[in-house]
Amino acid sequence: MKTQLKKGTLDMCVLAVLAQADSYAYELVSKLSQGMEISEGTIYPLMRRLQNESWVSTYLVESSSGPSRKYYKLTEAGRLELATMRQEWQEFVAEVENVLRDDPAASTEGTLQ
Protein backbone atom coordinates (compact mmCIF):
# COMPACT_ATOMS: atom_id res chain seq x y z
CA MET A 1 0.00 0.00 0.00
CA LYS A 2 2.73 2.47 0.79
CA THR A 3 4.74 1.19 -2.14
CA GLN A 4 4.98 4.66 -3.63
CA LEU A 5 7.08 5.84 -0.71
CA LYS A 6 9.80 3.39 -1.61
CA LYS A 7 10.28 4.77 -5.08
CA GLY A 8 13.83 5.96 -5.39
CA THR A 9 14.98 4.84 -1.96
CA LEU A 10 15.52 1.16 -2.57
CA ASP A 11 18.61 1.60 -4.68
CA MET A 12 20.10 3.71 -1.90
CA CYS A 13 19.20 1.04 0.64
CA VAL A 14 20.78 -1.67 -1.44
CA LEU A 15 23.95 0.35 -1.92
CA ALA A 16 24.08 0.99 1.81
CA VAL A 17 23.85 -2.72 2.56
CA LEU A 18 26.53 -3.45 -0.01
CA ALA A 19 28.72 -0.83 1.65
CA GLN A 20 28.93 -3.20 4.61
CA ALA A 21 29.64 -6.37 2.70
CA ASP A 22 29.28 -7.93 -0.71
CA SER A 23 26.01 -9.78 -1.14
CA TYR A 24 23.74 -11.44 -3.68
CA ALA A 25 20.21 -10.54 -4.68
CA TYR A 26 18.44 -13.28 -2.83
CA GLU A 27 20.28 -12.43 0.37
CA LEU A 28 19.71 -8.71 -0.11
CA VAL A 29 15.99 -9.33 -0.13
CA SER A 30 16.11 -11.19 3.16
CA LYS A 31 18.45 -8.64 4.74
CA LEU A 32 16.28 -5.72 3.74
CA SER A 33 13.13 -7.59 4.64
CA GLN A 34 14.12 -7.33 8.27
CA GLY A 35 13.35 -3.63 8.25
CA MET A 36 11.15 -3.06 5.22
CA GLU A 37 9.15 -4.90 2.62
CA ILE A 38 10.84 -5.66 -0.66
CA SER A 39 10.14 -8.44 -3.11
CA GLU A 40 12.21 -10.43 -5.57
CA GLY A 41 10.38 -8.93 -8.50
CA THR A 42 11.82 -5.62 -7.37
CA ILE A 43 15.39 -6.58 -6.63
CA TYR A 44 16.48 -8.18 -9.88
CA PRO A 45 15.63 -5.32 -12.22
CA LEU A 46 17.04 -2.99 -9.58
CA MET A 47 20.36 -4.82 -9.45
CA ARG A 48 20.60 -4.69 -13.21
CA ARG A 49 20.10 -0.95 -13.06
CA LEU A 50 22.83 -0.56 -10.48
CA GLN A 51 25.13 -2.62 -12.62
CA ASN A 52 24.30 -0.62 -15.74
CA GLU A 53 25.28 2.50 -13.85
CA SER A 54 28.54 0.83 -12.85
CA TRP A 55 27.74 1.29 -9.19
CA VAL A 56 28.25 -2.39 -8.54
CA SER A 57 30.32 -5.15 -10.09
CA THR A 58 29.56 -8.83 -9.95
CA TYR A 59 31.25 -12.16 -9.46
CA LEU A 60 29.95 -15.70 -9.19
CA VAL A 61 30.47 -17.84 -6.12
CA GLU A 62 29.46 -21.46 -5.96
CA SER A 63 27.31 -22.34 -3.03
CA SER A 64 27.22 -25.58 -1.11
CA SER A 65 23.52 -25.22 -0.46
CA GLY A 66 22.03 -24.35 -3.84
CA PRO A 67 22.83 -22.82 -7.20
CA SER A 68 25.69 -20.37 -7.71
CA ARG A 69 25.32 -16.94 -6.20
CA LYS A 70 25.86 -13.78 -8.15
CA TYR A 71 27.60 -11.53 -5.69
CA TYR A 72 27.48 -7.77 -6.03
CA LYS A 73 30.31 -5.54 -4.92
CA LEU A 74 30.09 -1.79 -4.48
CA THR A 75 32.40 0.06 -6.86
CA GLU A 76 34.13 3.30 -6.05
CA ALA A 77 31.58 5.09 -8.24
CA GLY A 78 28.87 3.32 -6.26
CA ARG A 79 30.34 4.56 -3.03
CA LEU A 80 30.29 8.12 -4.29
CA GLU A 81 26.76 7.69 -5.59
CA LEU A 82 25.64 6.39 -2.23
CA ALA A 83 27.03 9.50 -0.59
CA THR A 84 25.12 11.66 -3.06
CA MET A 85 21.93 9.71 -2.53
CA ARG A 86 22.31 10.01 1.23
CA GLN A 87 22.56 13.74 0.95
CA GLU A 88 19.62 14.07 -1.42
CA TRP A 89 17.58 11.82 0.83
CA GLN A 90 18.31 13.92 3.89
CA GLU A 91 17.53 17.11 2.03
CA PHE A 92 14.30 15.65 0.79
CA VAL A 93 13.22 14.44 4.22
CA ALA A 94 14.00 17.89 5.60
CA GLU A 95 11.83 19.50 2.92
CA VAL A 96 8.91 17.24 3.65
CA GLU A 97 9.24 17.63 7.41
CA ASN A 98 9.28 21.34 6.83
CA VAL A 99 5.92 21.21 5.09
CA LEU A 100 4.52 18.93 7.77
CA ARG A 101 5.81 21.12 10.55
CA ASP A 102 3.58 23.98 9.51
CA ASP A 103 0.57 21.75 9.99
CA PRO A 104 -1.08 22.53 13.35
CA ALA A 105 -1.84 18.81 13.72
CA ALA A 106 1.89 18.23 13.74
CA SER A 107 2.01 18.42 17.51
CA THR A 108 -0.01 15.31 18.07
CA GLU A 109 -1.14 16.33 21.53
CA GLY A 110 -4.85 15.97 21.92
CA THR A 111 -5.59 17.21 18.45
CA LEU A 112 -7.56 14.11 17.63
CA GLN A 113 -10.51 13.52 19.86
Next chain:
Amino acid sequence: MKTQLKKGTLDMCVLAVLAQADSYAYELVSKLSQGMEISEGTIYPLMRRLQNESWVSTYLVESSSGPSRKYYKLTEAGRLELATMRQEWQEFVAEVENVLRDDPAASTEGTLQ
Protein backbone atom coordinates in the same frame (compact mmCIF):
# COMPACT_ATOMS: atom_id res chain seq x y z
CA MET B 1 16.17 14.05 -11.08
CA LYS B 2 15.13 13.03 -7.60
CA THR B 3 11.53 12.94 -8.76
CA GLN B 4 11.13 9.36 -7.62
CA LEU B 5 11.59 10.35 -4.00
CA LYS B 6 8.47 12.47 -4.15
CA LYS B 7 6.24 9.58 -5.11
CA GLY B 8 3.62 9.17 -2.45
CA THR B 9 4.61 12.17 -0.37
CA LEU B 10 3.05 14.96 -2.37
CA ASP B 11 -0.52 14.08 -1.44
CA MET B 12 0.50 14.17 2.19
CA CYS B 13 2.17 17.52 1.69
CA VAL B 14 -0.90 18.94 -0.02
CA LEU B 15 -3.17 17.68 2.73
CA ALA B 16 -0.84 19.20 5.31
CA VAL B 17 -1.00 22.58 3.61
CA LEU B 18 -4.78 22.36 3.38
CA ALA B 19 -4.87 21.55 7.09
CA GLN B 20 -3.73 25.11 7.64
CA ALA B 21 -6.10 26.83 5.27
CA ASP B 22 -8.23 26.18 2.23
CA SER B 23 -6.40 26.80 -1.00
CA TYR B 24 -6.59 26.31 -4.75
CA ALA B 25 -4.31 24.30 -6.99
CA TYR B 26 -2.42 27.19 -8.48
CA GLU B 27 -1.68 28.60 -5.04
CA LEU B 28 -0.75 25.18 -3.67
CA VAL B 29 1.96 24.92 -6.30
CA SER B 30 3.45 28.24 -5.33
CA LYS B 31 3.18 27.50 -1.61
CA LEU B 32 4.85 24.11 -1.93
CA SER B 33 7.41 25.49 -4.37
CA GLN B 34 8.94 27.43 -1.52
CA GLY B 35 10.33 24.25 -0.04
CA MET B 36 10.24 21.69 -2.83
CA GLU B 37 9.78 21.41 -6.56
CA ILE B 38 6.31 20.57 -7.81
CA SER B 39 4.76 21.38 -11.14
CA GLU B 40 1.26 22.10 -12.37
CA GLY B 41 1.21 18.91 -14.38
CA THR B 42 1.49 17.14 -11.05
CA ILE B 43 -0.99 19.06 -8.97
CA TYR B 44 -4.14 18.83 -11.05
CA PRO B 45 -4.29 15.05 -11.38
CA LEU B 46 -3.28 14.87 -7.73
CA MET B 47 -6.13 17.12 -6.61
CA ARG B 48 -8.57 15.05 -8.58
CA ARG B 49 -7.32 11.95 -6.78
CA LEU B 50 -7.73 13.58 -3.39
CA GLN B 51 -11.23 14.58 -4.35
CA ASN B 52 -12.09 11.10 -5.59
CA GLU B 53 -11.00 9.76 -2.21
CA SER B 54 -13.24 12.34 -0.54
CA TRP B 55 -10.30 13.77 1.35
CA VAL B 56 -11.06 17.23 0.04
CA SER B 57 -14.17 19.07 -1.04
CA THR B 58 -14.29 21.99 -3.44
CA TYR B 59 -15.99 25.31 -3.90
CA LEU B 60 -15.59 28.07 -6.43
CA VAL B 61 -14.59 31.58 -5.49
CA GLU B 62 -14.49 34.41 -7.96
CA SER B 63 -11.24 36.30 -8.04
CA SER B 64 -10.72 39.97 -8.70
CA SER B 65 -7.43 39.28 -10.42
CA GLY B 66 -8.20 36.45 -12.83
CA PRO B 67 -10.50 33.53 -13.44
CA SER B 68 -12.46 31.83 -10.67
CA ARG B 69 -10.52 29.77 -8.19
CA LYS B 70 -11.44 26.24 -7.28
CA TYR B 71 -10.78 26.08 -3.59
CA TYR B 72 -10.08 22.81 -1.84
CA LYS B 73 -11.11 22.19 1.75
CA LEU B 74 -9.87 19.31 3.86
CA THR B 75 -12.70 17.00 4.89
CA GLU B 76 -12.82 15.15 8.16
CA ALA B 77 -11.85 11.98 6.29
CA GLY B 78 -8.95 13.92 4.81
CA ARG B 79 -7.82 14.96 8.27
CA LEU B 80 -7.82 11.37 9.40
CA GLU B 81 -6.01 10.29 6.27
CA LEU B 82 -3.38 12.94 6.84
CA ALA B 83 -2.77 11.56 10.30
CA THR B 84 -2.38 8.08 8.86
CA MET B 85 -0.03 9.30 6.15
CA ARG B 86 2.06 11.14 8.73
CA GLN B 87 2.47 7.99 10.71
CA GLU B 88 3.32 5.86 7.69
CA TRP B 89 5.78 8.48 6.56
CA GLN B 90 7.55 8.55 9.91
CA GLU B 91 7.67 4.78 10.04
CA PHE B 92 9.05 4.64 6.55
CA VAL B 93 11.72 7.24 7.25
CA ALA B 94 12.70 5.31 10.37
CA GLU B 95 13.03 2.12 8.34
CA VAL B 96 15.24 3.74 5.76
CA GLU B 97 17.37 5.51 8.36
CA ASN B 98 17.77 2.16 10.03
CA VAL B 99 19.22 0.64 6.89
CA LEU B 100 21.44 3.65 6.36
CA ARG B 101 22.64 3.62 9.94
CA ASP B 102 24.29 0.26 9.51
CA ASP B 103 26.41 1.71 6.76
CA PRO B 104 29.89 2.58 8.11
CA ALA B 105 29.94 5.63 5.86
CA ALA B 106 26.97 6.90 7.83
CA SER B 107 29.21 8.82 10.19
CA THR B 108 30.38 11.31 7.61
CA GLU B 109 33.62 12.12 9.41
CA GLY B 110 36.56 11.99 7.08
CA THR B 111 35.21 9.03 5.20
CA LEU B 112 35.46 10.85 1.91
CA GLN B 113 38.91 11.98 0.96
Next chain:
DNA sequence: CAAGATACCTTGTATAGCAAGGTATCTTTC
Protein backbone atom coordinates in the same frame (compact mmCIF):
# COMPACT_ATOMS: atom_id res chain seq x y z
C1' DC C 1 12.91 -39.80 -7.35
C1' DA C 2 9.95 -36.43 -5.12
C1' DA C 3 9.77 -32.42 -2.29
C1' DG C 4 11.46 -28.33 -0.63
C1' DA C 5 14.72 -24.83 -0.12
C1' DT C 6 17.89 -21.93 -2.51
C1' DA C 7 18.89 -18.92 -6.22
C1' DC C 8 18.35 -16.98 -10.57
C1' DC C 9 15.24 -14.42 -13.93
C1' DT C 10 11.17 -12.22 -16.93
C1' DT C 11 6.61 -10.34 -18.15
C1' DG C 12 2.83 -7.47 -17.41
C1' DT C 13 0.44 -4.10 -14.54
C1' DA C 14 -0.32 0.00 -11.71
C1' DT C 15 1.04 4.31 -10.07
C1' DA C 16 2.73 8.86 -9.87
C1' DG C 17 5.41 12.85 -11.27
C1' DC C 18 6.32 15.95 -15.09
C1' DA C 19 7.02 18.43 -19.53
C1' DA C 20 4.52 20.32 -22.94
C1' DG C 21 0.71 22.11 -24.61
C1' DG C 22 -3.95 24.11 -24.56
C1' DT C 23 -8.02 27.24 -22.86
C1' DA C 24 -10.22 31.07 -20.50
C1' DT C 25 -10.33 35.28 -17.63
C1' DC C 26 -8.86 39.62 -16.02
C1' DT C 27 -5.87 43.77 -15.94
C1' DT C 28 -2.80 46.91 -17.92
C1' DT C 29 -0.83 49.50 -21.63
C1' DC C 30 -0.76 51.71 -25.74
Next chain:
DNA sequence: GAAAGATACCTTGCTATACAAGGTATCTTG
Protein backbone atom coordinates in the same frame (compact mmCIF):
# COMPACT_ATOMS: atom_id res chain seq x y z
C1' DG D 1 -10.16 48.34 -28.31
C1' DA D 2 -6.15 45.36 -29.58
C1' DA D 3 -2.16 43.23 -27.58
C1' DA D 4 0.42 41.47 -23.76
C1' DG D 5 0.98 39.40 -19.54
C1' DA D 6 -0.48 37.39 -15.37
C1' DT D 7 -3.68 34.34 -13.25
C1' DA D 8 -6.05 30.05 -13.21
C1' DC D 9 -7.83 25.97 -15.03
C1' DC D 10 -6.95 21.43 -17.49
C1' DT D 11 -5.17 17.25 -20.56
C1' DT D 12 -2.03 14.14 -23.13
C1' DG D 13 1.93 11.37 -23.49
C1' DC D 14 6.18 9.93 -21.43
C1' DT D 15 9.04 7.86 -17.95
C1' DA D 16 10.49 5.50 -13.87
C1' DT D 17 9.90 2.17 -10.50
C1' DA D 18 7.73 -1.35 -7.45
C1' DC D 19 5.44 -5.69 -7.49
C1' DA D 20 2.72 -9.93 -8.30
C1' DA D 21 2.91 -13.86 -10.77
C1' DG D 22 5.15 -17.01 -13.11
C1' DG D 23 9.17 -19.59 -14.79
C1' DT D 24 13.95 -22.14 -14.57
C1' DA D 25 17.85 -24.52 -12.47
C1' DT D 26 20.50 -26.41 -8.54
C1' DC D 27 21.26 -28.85 -4.34
C1' DT D 28 19.85 -31.49 -0.23
C1' DT D 29 17.01 -34.61 2.26
C1' DG D 30 13.82 -38.10 2.96
